[in-house]
Amino acid sequence: MPRYKLSFCTFINPLSNQGSSSVPEFFRVMSRQFTEHEWSVIRGAGSEWEQLAMFYRHWALKESFIKAIGTGLGFNLQRAEFHLTAEPITEGKVCSRTTLELDEEVEEGWIFEESLLDQDHQVAVALGTVVGSAPSPAFTGPSSCFTLLSFSELISMATPILEEDTSYWESFQKKAVSLERQGGTHR
Numbered sequence: 752m753p754r755y756k757l758s759f760c761t762f763i764n765p766l767s768n769q770g771s772s773s774v775p776e777f778f779r780v781m782s783r784q785f786t787e788h789e790w791s792v793i794r795g796a797g798s799e800w801e802q803l804a805m806f807y808r809h810w811a812l813k814e815s816f817i818k819a820i821g822t823g824l825g826f827n828l829q830r831a832e833f834h835l836t837a838e839p840i841t842e843g844k845v846c847s848r849t850t851l852e853l854d855e856e857v858e859e860g861w862i863f864e865e866s867l868l869d870q871d872h873q874v875a876v877a878l879g880t881v882v883g884s885a886p887s888p889a890f891t892g893p894s895s896c897f898t899l900l901s902f903s904e905l906i907s908m909a910t911p912i913l914e915e916d917t918s919y920w921e922s923f924q925k926k927a928v929s930l931e932r933q934g935g936t937h938r
């Protein structure tokens with residue numbers, strides 16, 4: 752049975768604060784992270800807000816891919832070039848037509864699903880096969896949309912890995928009280 756690697760990456764589009772004084776300066780700092788083709792798509796997106804949204808769309812794709820292959824940021828991001836379709840990503844719909852070129856060769860074994868969770872959050876999911884296994888399955892029909900869950904819903908079916916250790920919790924609570932006291936004495 753084939754094994755698959757699945758990774759997802761969610762980004763908040765920090766359109767008002769990207770850590771630099773301006774969008775062009777931010778792009779200059781990040782210049783080595785994208786290929787010439789990707790930069791032409793990013794810079795051709797329109798307004799600065801649209802360029803930032805396109806930047807983060809590409810960034811989410813790259814992050815989902817490198818997390819799926821398990822290499823982290825030591826991977827040269829210019830080796831992976833994403834080709835987007837004209838289909839925009841929207842809320843309530845999954846776009847899965849983005850393709851990947853790795854070292855300038857089309858990678859057939861990967862599927863990327865993208866969607867907006869809301870106006871400030873976009874998600875990219877990378878699905879690919881483990882080396883030496885069968886190619887990723889061909890998906891028929893539309894992918895299901897993401898469902899936003901509360902923390903309670905997320906952990907509702909969780910089971911503890913270890914038995915409850917009340918002494919650990921009591922020790923943790925004492926640390927919190929100690930920190931409050933330290934904070935209060937330095938004011």
